[in-house]
Amino acid sequence: MKRRNFFKSIIGAAGALYFNPVVEGAESSLYHLKLGYKDWNKSKKWGITSPDNAAWKKLRKQFLIPSRYTYLNTGGLGASPVPVINRVLRVMENEETYPSPSHDEDNSLKIKEKIATFLGPGVKPEHIAFTSTATEGINIIINGLPFENGDEIITSSHEHVAMEIPLLHHIKKNGIIVKMFEPDLNNAKANVERIERLITPRTRLIFISHVTCSTGQVFPVSTIGNLARSRNILFALDGAQSVGQLPFNIADTNADFYVFSGHKWLLGPKRTGILYVNPRQISLLSPSIVGAFSSSSHDLWKNKLELHPTASKFEYGTRNNALIEGLEEAFDFISTIGISNIWNHNRFLAELFLKEIKKMPRIRILSPVEEEYRSSLITFKVDGVEIEKLTSLLMRDQIRCRLVSEAGLNAIRVSFHVYNGENDLYKLVKLMKDFTYKI
Numbered sequence: 205m206k207r208r209n210f211f212k213s214i215i216g217a218a219g220a221l222y223f224n225p226v227v228e229g230a231e232s233s234l235y236h237l238k239l240g241y242k243d244w245n246k247s248k249k250w251g252i253t254s255p256d257n258a259a260w261k262k263l264r265k266q267f268l269i270p271s272r273y274t275y276l277n278t279g280g281l282g283a284s285p286v287p288v289i290n291r292v293l294r295v296m297e298n299e300e301t302y303p304s305p306s307h308d309e310d311n312s313l314k315i316k317e318k319i320a321t322f323l324g325p326g327v328k329p330e331h332i333a334f335t336s337t338a339t340e341g342i343n344i345i346i347n348g349l350p351f352e353n354g355d356e357i358i359t360s361s362h363e364h365v366a367m368e369i370p371l372l373h374h375i376k377k378n379g380i381i382v383k384m385f386e387p388d389l390n391n392a393k394a395n396v397e398r399i400e401r402l403i404t405p406r407t408r409l410i411f412i413s414h415v416t417c418s419t420g421q422v423f424p425v426s427t428i429g430n431l432a433r434s435r436n437i438l439f440a441l442d443g444a445q446s447v448g449q450l451p452f453n454i455a456d457t458n459a460d461f462y463v464f465s466g467h468k469w470l471l472g473p474k475r476t477g478i479l480y481v482n483p484r485q486i487s488l489l490s491p492s493i494v495g496a497f498s499s500s501s502h503d504l505w506k507n508k509l510e511l512h513p514t515a516s517k518f519e520y521g522t523r524n525n526a527l528i529e530g531l532e533e534a535f536d537f538i539s540t541i542g543i544s545n546i547w548n549h550n551r552f553l554a555e556l557f558l559k560e561i562k563k564m565p566r567i568r569i570l571s572p573v574e575e576e577y578r579s580s581l582i583t584f585k586v587d588g589v590e591i592e593k594l595t596s597l598l599m600r601d602q603i604r605c606r607l608v609s610e611a612g613l614n615a616i617r618v619s620f621h622v623y624n625g626e627n628d629l630y631k632l633v634k635l636m637k638d639f640t641y642k643i
């Protein structure tokens with residue numbers, strides 16, 4: 205692109221966002237919309253109940269995604285709704301209009317209180333630290349626990365690189381041993397036995413995804429957490445694919461540590477995340493990066509440092525208030541719709557999609573066999589076809605899915621979220637039908 209056009213396109217995009225009255229209007233008139241949902245949880249028959257389309261169509265207007273663009277990759281990155289975008293813009297505008305190097309602890313406490321409530325009973329603001337990403341949270345855990353040479357960590361072979369690379373780094377640096385199990389996609393409970401078989405007296409940590417990014421499998425985390433506790437092993441969960449996607453509370457998972465991103469299913473601003481540390485483990489986990497705001501007191505003359513006795517010890521340096529407030533707005537947005545409504549809407553689409561692709565030739569479904577352990581992420585392969593061929597065909601029609609290279613699966617993953625409807629689903633199904641019948 206020529207330099208002049210490049211600037212023109214940037215100014216065009218930013219200008220449209222900032223001055224477009226539709227964006228402002230949408231927020232005030234639609235944001236607090238009551239969705240009036242049936243409780244689909246009561247009906248297990250996904251094929252019979254259907255979304256209340258009128259309400260979801262109104263909700264769809266909260267997003268800038270053009271109707272011709274079928275975005276099915278929330279598992280990669282969520283699209284923020286208008287209220288979140290506006291909050292980020294407003295906070296940034298205010299900070300740039302009245303610059304003041306302030307660090308508002310009261311505001312951050314208020315936001316943490318909201319997040320703690322979202323995460324369920326027993327979670328308090330002091331158990332929560334703001335991070336930039338789930339990756340940062342994973343690194344804080346792996347680098348901050350007092351492992352010794354030869355200590356063992358159990359994980360699955362379906363983890364994201366955000367977990368694999370910090371583990372490999374630690375293996376090379378500190379001589380820990382990583383043991384992996386292959387997730388059982390036919391029988392979720394068998395994963396508990398697979399983990400149990402890997403436990404030895406040197407096992408210190410079990411660290412897995414709550415929902416895998418590869419096939420969308422929901423692990424039976426509360427049973428795995430119970431197993432870990434009964435053997436005196438720490439239990440950490442990567443919730444990048446779960447928070448904002450499914451209803452749960454942290455206490456039920458029995459997790460000592462839980463990390464997640466704000467920019468996927470929560471639809472928050474990019475580069476936001478949360479680390480949760482169970483208070484029983486707060487003194488065990490040592491921060492690897494510290495700085496301004498990590499401590500309650502310090503004196504270099506006296507060689508004295510007292511880190512916060514809370515998860516705030518993992519925070520350091522200047523905050524991006526616009527992103528943090530945008531994250532608060534995202535939690536408000538998700539809570540207003542209701543996490544059960546979101547789960548039911550997305551699962552409805554996921555099950556409908558499965559039903560449709562099961563009819564097609566050559567399709568091999570990789571998502572779990574048991575419905576109870578499936579999520580709003582569906583992964584499949586087309587036998588005898590290079591998957592890149594299908595994804596580039598889909599891209600040509602503005603359908604965005606994700607290639608799954610994890611564990612060498614070489615498959616396609618489709619994620620359904622609140623901005624998707626049956627129109628997106630049938631657009632994809634039609635193209636896939638044309639493709640699979642023509643091979």
Ligand SMILES: Cc1ncc(COP(=O)(O)O)c(C=O)c1O
Nearest residue numbers: 337338339364366413417444465
């Ligand atoms: C399971 C899982 N963990 C971690 C990550 C990385 O998240 P972040 O970009 O917030 O570090 C992803 C991203 O797709 C993921 O799917």
